[in-house]
Amino acid sequence: xxxxxxxxxxxxxxxxxxxxxxQSAFLTGLRERVVLGVRTVDGKVLVPPVEYDPxxxxxxxxxxxxxxxxxxxxWAWNHDPRRGQxxxxxxxxxxxxxxxxxTALLHALDAPGPDTVRTGMRVRVRWAxxxxxxxxxxxxxxxxDGESVEPAGHSGEFEEAITGIVAAARLDYTYSxxxxxxxxxxxxxxxRIVGERCPTCRKVxxxxxxxCPTCGxxxxxxxxxxxxxxxTTFCIVNIKAKNLDIEVPYVYAHIALDGAGLALHxxxxxxxxxxxxxxxxxxxxxxxxxxxPDHYRPTGEPDADYDMYKELL
Amino acid sequence: xxxxxxxxxRDIAVVAFAQTDHRRTTDEVSEVExxxxxxxxxxxRTGLKAADIGFTCSGSSDYLAGRAFSFTLALDGxxxxxxxxxxxxxxxxxxxxxxxxxxxxxxxxxxALVYSYGKSSPGSVRDVLTRQLDPYYLAPLWPDxxxxxxxxxxxxIDAGATDEPALAAVGARSRADATANSHAQLRGSxxxxxxxxxxxxxxxxxxxxxxxxxxxxxxxxRARELCERPAWIRGIDHRIEAHGLGVRDLTDSPxxxxxxxxxxxxxxxxxxxxxxxxxxxxxxxxxxxxxxDETVRVNPSGGALAANPIMAAGLIRIGEAAARIHRGESDxxxxxATSGPCLQQxxxxxxxxxxx
Numbered sequence: 001x002x003x004x005x006x007x008x009x010x011x012x013x014x015x016x017x018x019x020x021x022x023q024s025a026f027l028t029g030l031r032e033r034v035v036l037g038v039r040t041v042d043g044k045v046l047v048p049p050v051e052y053d054p055x056x057x058x059x060x061x062x063x064x065x066x067x068x069x070x071x072x073x074x075w076a077w078n079h080d081p082r083r084g085q086x087x088x089x090x091x092x093x094x095x096x097x098x099x100x101x102x103t104a105l106l107h108a109l110d111a112p113g114p115d116t117v118r119t120g121m122r123v124r125v126r127w128a129x130x131x132x133x134x135x136x137x138x139x140x141x142x143x144x145d146g147e148s149v150e151p152a153g154h155s156g157e158f159e160e161a162i163t164g165i166v167a168a169a170r171l172d173y174t175y176s177x178x179x180x181x182x183x184x185x186x187x188x189x190x191x192r193i194v195g196e197r198c199p200t201c202r203k204v205x206x207x208x209x210x211x212c213p214t215c216g217x218x219x220x221x222x223x224x225x226x227x228x229x230x231x232t233t234f235c236i237v238n239i240k241a242k243n244l245d246i247e248v249p250y251v252y253a254h255i256a257l258d259g260a261g262l263a264l265h266x267x268x269x270x271x272x273x274x275x276x277x278x279x280x281x282x283x284x285x286x287x288x289x290x291x292x293p294d295h296y297r298p299t300g301e302p303d304a305d306y307d308m309y310k311e312l313l
Numbered sequence: 314x315x316x317x318x319x320x321x322x323r324d325i326a327v328v329a330f331a332q333t334d335h336r337r338t339t340d341e342v343s344e345v346e347x348x349x350x351x352x353x354x355x356x357x358r359t360g361l362k363a364a365d366i367g368f369t370c371s372g373s374s375d376y377l378a379g380r381a382f383s384f385t386l387a388l389d390g391x392x393x394x395x396x397x398x399x400x401x402x403x404x405x406x407x408x409x410x411x412x413x414x415x416x417x418x419x420x421x422x423x424x425a426l427v428y429s430y431g432k433s434s435p436g437s438v439r440d441v442l443t444r445q446l447d448p449y450y451l452a453p454l455w456p457d458x459x460x461x462x463x464x465x466x467x468x469x470i471d472a473g474a475t476d477e478p479a480l481a482a483v484g485a486r487s488r489a490d491a492t493a494n495s496h497a498q499l500r501g502s503x504x505x506x507x508x509x510x511x512x513x514x515x516x517x518x519x520x521x522x523x524x525x526x527x528x529x530x531x532x533x534x535r536a537r538e539l540c541e542r543p544a545w546i547r548g549i550d551h552r553i554e555a556h557g558l559g560v561r562d563l564t565d566s567p568x569x570x571x572x573x574x575x576x577x578x579x580x581x582x583x584x585x586x587x588x589x590x591x592x593x594x595x596x597x598x599x600x601x602x603x604x605x606d607e608t609v610r611v612n613p614s615g616g617a618l619a620a621n622p623i624m625a626a627g628l629i630r631i632g633e634a635a636a637r638i639h640r641g642e643s644d645x646x647x648x649x650a651t652s653g654p655c656l657q658q659x660x661x662x663x664x665x666x667x668x669x
Contacts, residue, residue: 004340009435011379015448023449046560048450054555074471074563076463077511082439084455093460093510095559104559106451106464114511119471135450167448173379173436178343209389210346216363216392218349 005182009175015167022051024163025063025156030137033127034154037064037101047101048135063156066100067149068125070141073097073104077114084170086140092117096141099148108140116143124149133162180210183222191286195260197221203261226257229264229296230304231280232313236273251276255296256312263312270297279303325417326536326543327664328529329358330632330639335498335524335620338434344373344383344525348430349390351527355426359529359539363392366529367422369399370413372406372429373624376441387430398422405429406526406628407551407589407650407660413530414549423532424539430525431624438521438623445653447556458591459518461654463510465563466594470512472564475597477512481505483593484516484618491615498522498620517593517618524622526629544635544646544664548576551650551660558655566602569649569659573603576661578647583663585610585637585646587630591617595656599649603661609647613637627651631662638666 019027022038026049029036038049039062046054053060072094079090086108094117095104110126111117124144131137177185180196184207187194195206196219204223205212212219234253240246251273254263268276269285281301284293331354339347356362369391373384384401393399398421402408406429413425433441439457446452469475484505491497498520506515529539536543552568552575554561573579586609590596596611596618605611612618614633617626627650634646645665652658 006340009379017448019449027449046557048557048559050557054557054560073559074464074468076460076467076513077508078460079508079511082455082457084440084443084453086454093456093464095464097559103557106456106558107454119467135453165449165453167452169444169452171376171379171436171440171444175379175435176340178346179341180346181343209386210343211349211389212392213389214392214394216349216352216390218346 004176004179005185006174006176009173010170011173012170015169016164017167018164019162020051021061022049022063024161025158027133027135027165028158028161029154029156030135031131031133031162032158033068035066035068035098035125036154036156037066038062039064044102045100046103047098047105064100065151065154066098067151068098069144069148070096070098070101070123072109072117072119072121072123074119075109075117077117086136091140094123094141096123100151107138110140110142134165178210180208180219184208187224188292192224193226193257193284194222194224197223204259205262206257206260206264223259225259227283228299228301229255229257229282230309231268231276231278231282232256232263232309233278234268234276249273253296255282256309261312266293267295268297269295277303279306279309323418323420323532324536324545325414325530325532326540326545327631327635328531328536328540328543329355330526330528330636331355331358332496332526332625332629332632333524334496335522335622337498337520337522339432339523340434343386344378344430344432345387345390347432347523348387348428348525351525352390352426352428355527355529361424361529361539366424366426367398368413368416368425369397370401370409370416370425370427372402372404372409372628373431374403376444377431377433377436377438377623379436391426405624405626405650405652407631408652410528410530410628410631411549411551411660414546417530417532423535425530426527427530427628428525428527429625429628431622432523433521433623434523458654459513460510461558462592462594463513464558465598465655466512466517466592468563469594469597474564474601475594480512480517480593480597481514483596487612487616487618490613491619494614494619496620497615500615500619513592513594519591519617519621520619522620522622524620524625526625526632528628528632528635540639542639542641542666544638544666547663547665548578549660549662550575551658553658556657561655563655564598566598566656566659569599569656569661570602572659572661573647576663578603578661578663581645583609583645583647585613585634585643587614587616587634587646587648588612589617589627589630589650591621591626593618595651598656603647627660631664634664638664641666641669644669
């Protein structure tokens with residue numbers, strides 16, 4: 001058994017999210033260098049604002065402008081900033097209660113070192129040069145020892161208020177498929193297809209995942225299956241997928257390879273699409289450099305008898 | 314509904330518990346391969362077969378695996394054919410146990426298998442966990458769980474509730490206790506290390522690792538048949554706080570306290586508490602919020618500072634508390650699980666053994 005395979009796996013997702021009236025006002029406000037909070041039923045001003053009162057769950061819409069200056073309520077020194085964080089030089093994470101607000105906003109504080117930060121220190125917003133209506137329109141906070149800034153009493157009404165944000169994210173993984181699937185992938189490199197036999201029910205699973213889903217036991221015995229197989233069921237694809245270099249219509253089928261206890265799926269070619277049928281005998285076609293069969297084609301054998309594959313549908 | 318006992322309410326117990334050895338990496342096994350041995354162990358301990366189980370519930374997270382519906386692959390380890398009654402929570406397994414407990418209370422099943430697992434090793438768990446934050450105001454800033462816990466720790470220090478040496482002592486005690494726990498990832502003397510995010514040092518933070526756990530629940534007489542000394546769930550409840558961190562008092566955990574009250578934790582003293590406190594500072598918060606004094610043995614297993622397989626660490630707290638009752642080392646134990654940043658969500662179960 002060779003080493004377990006590993007490969008980098010990056011998951012990136014630009015979630016497009018709509019915002020409600022309160023979040024729209026807050027985020028649009030940041031674009032215009034205005035910080036808005038929302039007043040709760042009992043008169044507290046929440047910054048950042050939410051649409052429902054955290055205590056009573058009543059809908060709240062009463063927007064209130066607060067100052068871009070405030071007080072640190074707690075902090076933590078981040079000497080080693082990570083990707084995506086507001087500053088790429090050492091900074092303090094801070095919760096800041098802006099003047100006029102009753103709750104605190106999380107953000108970064110640009111300060112020379114941990115000895116210059118303390119709970120209770122005064123700070124002000126440093127605006128990002130380019131602003132789009134996002135929490136990152138606040139570049140960070142910075143120490144401030146001046147007068148508190150009196151807000152102008154903005155109504156929360158804006159021209160061209162934003163209606164959504166794109167929450168971009170990227171996570172990097174090192175994917176390892178484990179022992180069973182490593183064996184499967186390595187066999188594909190030799191143009192062989194292997195499964196694993198359950199020690200209890202004797203069924204051969206392909207691709208193997210190391211466990212029999214029926215018996216809930218580990219599978220270890222490796223078994224080569226195919227190359228011939230039988231079409232158990234199929235569909236005709238009439239819509240061309242983006243970036244797919246296959247003419248439509250084409251046939252996508254479940255194929256029970258000889259010796260396998262369940263069917264794999266693959267494309268059927270080498271036969272007109274309207275002549276593909278259940279029971280058709282097929283074999284894999286490997287193309288140069290491919291890591292799995294490109295498609296399956298008819299072998300010319302007589303069709304398999306239904307009773308031979310009905311358990312594999 | 315935990316305290317108002319309905320007529321004919323069913324007594325439910327944890328009758329078996331198993332966990333993996335928790336390790337930094339487990340490349341050689343897939344999730345189902347990591348999970349299967351603990352599933353087999355709990356079934357062996359009860360003599361049950363997969364087909365005998367009335368309800369199965371699991372907890373895990375796709376974000377750890379980086380793949381959608383990853384839990385469906387883990388189901389292969391259960392033996393889900395012929396079809397079983399099954400459910401999943403994208404949460405720590407403690408919440409899967411809560412769902413199973415509800416299912417048993419309804420009378421739909423007499424036994425339940427609960428399992429959970431997490432492989433943190435393929436990704437960067439500090440980055441992954443930022444994706445559970447509110448997507449409008451927090452997630453775009455990528456504040457990682459250590460940073461958020463450090464804000465909570467500083468708030469505690471400012472409030473005079475702890476200091477850095479006291480926090481270090483929590484970590485040291487946890488890892489010393491873990492020497493008796495062969496499954497733990499960090500055991501014995503562990504360096505307090507440098508600041509990860511000040512005021513938290515590496516010694517204040519949990520190890521990152523892979524692991525799985527499983528428990529079997531059973532009702533009434535069935536529990537007595539399956540286990541010599543069942544760990545009866547006298548109450549269980551979970552509560553959540555406002556998602557805005559700046560709305561909360563980070564030095565307190567009113568949700569943990571309310572869950573404990575609703576689970577009946579304050580009706581009589583407990584002798585043991587398994588607290589899911591991944592950061593040393595969170596143990597301080599929980600001890601204060603739950604009113605645990607020096608008479609209570611806290612985290613004899615070593616707790617999450619010794620092993621914190623994400624999505625399983627909370628279920629393990631319930632399992633460890635139950636196992637102490639099984640062994641006769643505890644008569645009444647509190648088990649706690651948390652989820653989310655800075656103890657946002659909290660679950661408390663009170664477990665008891667039969668009087669001796």
